[in-house]
Each structure stands twice: as structure tokens, then as C-alpha cells.
Amino acid sequence: MQSGEIQNSDECLKPVKSFLRMHSVLVGGVVLGFFVLCIWFLWAIYGAPYAVGVMCSVSEGECHFLAKLGQVGDLFGGVNALFAALAFVAIAISTFQAFRTYRQDRQLEQDGILAAQVKSTYEWAYKAFSQNGCRPKAEGAVWSTTARHLLRAKAIESMIETRMFRLIAAEHKEYWRSQFAMAFRLPDEDGNDSNYRGDYFGFCEFDHDLGVLVRYSRMENDAVKVVISFSQWDDSVVDPLISLEEEDIVNWDQGMVGVALKKHLRALKDSQESVSKALGAVKDAAN
Known part of the structure; x- marks a missing residue:
């Protein structure tokens, strides 16, 4: 109590x-x-x-x-001097407070501009990467331009100091990360399924002088790595799903999808109990 x-x-x-x-x-x-x-x-x-x-x-x-x-x-001379000193202190405090407020307002304004630019840069990167809703072309300019945009977006995001705008920038990043991950699975311009094997990243030519088959890259390999890395989940980021408590999720079992999920979870629990009993029986038989 x-x-x-x-x-x-x-x-x-x-x-x-x-x-x-x-x-x-x-x-x-x-x-x-x-x-x-x-x-x-x-x-x-x-x-x-x-x-x-x-x-x-x-x-x-x-x-x-x-x-x-x-x-x-x-x-009263001493008191007058005290009042004068306190008045000076009050003016100094007021000036400092005004300066701090001005600096905070300027920081908010600057961070708002930076967060908006982060969003625009991610949009430009995706537009350069996936044209006409198709998988990226096997061209060096496509991958290099995309990688440059992503690196600049990362640099701009690092300049944001306000927590609110850092969170907004993280939201933009998460959305476009998922878009890039799905873009890898898009078909090409001819409607063929995504296939990055074969000669997509490079090609081979026979060097008659050396008498060997030489492999060449179609694009900057570091640029390809940057784009692939961006499309993956960053392990250094704290996943909000990890800290989620059961009581934080309400009304999840409502509606058609919620009822279906509830049935699935019930069947999943029954399956886990059956597996646990089977493993126990196997263990007892082994002993």
C-alpha cells in the first residue's frame, strides 16, 4: 500500500x-x-x-x-549597493535565458531542416536505385549515385541534435530501409524475376596475352556494399519491439485478422506443449 x-x-x-x-x-x-x-x-x-x-x-x-x-x-548605502549588484545579476540571468531560448529555437529550426533533408535524400536515393518500379539496372552509375545519396543522408542525420528530430529521421530511415530491401526482389524491366547471379555484377573476358579468363566489375563494389548494408537491419539500433510489454498491446485480438492470429497462437501453444512432451518422453526412454 x-x-x-x-x-x-x-x-x-x-x-x-x-x-x-x-x-x-x-x-x-x-x-x-x-x-x-x-x-x-x-x-x-x-x-x-x-x-x-x-x-x-x-x-x-x-x-x-x-x-x-x-x-x-x-x-542604506550598503543595501543600495546590494540592490545594484542583484539588479546586475538579474539582467545577466535574463540575458542568458534569452540567449539560451534563442539558441534552442535556432537548434530546433536547424534540426527540422536537416530532418526534412534526410527524407528528401532517401527519396532521391530510391528514385535513382529503382526506376519505374523495377529492380536496379546493372549499371555503375545507378549504384554509385544511390550509395552517395545514402552516405550523405547518414552524414546529415548525424548533425541532428534534438531528440525529437532524431526520432523523426530514424523513422524515415526505417521506412526507406524496408523499401530498398523490397526493391531487391523486384523484377527487371522485362518482367523477369530478380536474379543477381551470372553477369549482373560483373563479366568475364579472355585475355589472349595472358591466356586467362579475367573477371571485371560493372560497378563500384564499395557502392554495392553501401546499398546492401543500408537495406539490412542495423544491430546497433535498439529494436522497439524488444522492450515491448504485453500490457502495451491492446485490442490485438479484434477483427478478422486478430481472431485469426488468436487461433494461430492457441494452435502454436498446443504444438509447443506436444513437442515438449515428446522431448521429455525421448529423454526418459534414453535414461
């Missing part, structure tokens, strides 16, 4: 903590201003009368009214 109350309390405090983290300078300025006001009021109520009493007790006959006022005014 207590752990549940603590957890609920933490959930309630999350917005407050988030506000304090985002507006730490503003909160600090408010606290500093409140502290200054407290000092000023305490000085006016207690400090100044005490100072006047001490001064007049030394020589009461010479303690004239105007002199006392002047002396009291002089006593």
Missing part, C-alpha cells in the same frame, strides 16, 4: 519536476528576488531603527533630526 502511494506521489510530482528542470533559471530568479525583498523589509523594520538608536545614544544633544535622516540614508 505504501509503495503504491509513493509511486502515485512520484507520478504527481513529475510535471513539477519537469517544470523546474526546464525553467531552472526563472525559478532561481524568483527565489533570489524574494530573498532580496525579505532583506529589504527586515532592514527597514529592524535594522534602521536599531542603527539610529545606537547613533543617538552616543550624544543625544547633538542628534538633530536632519542629521539623523542623513545618517539613516547613509546606512
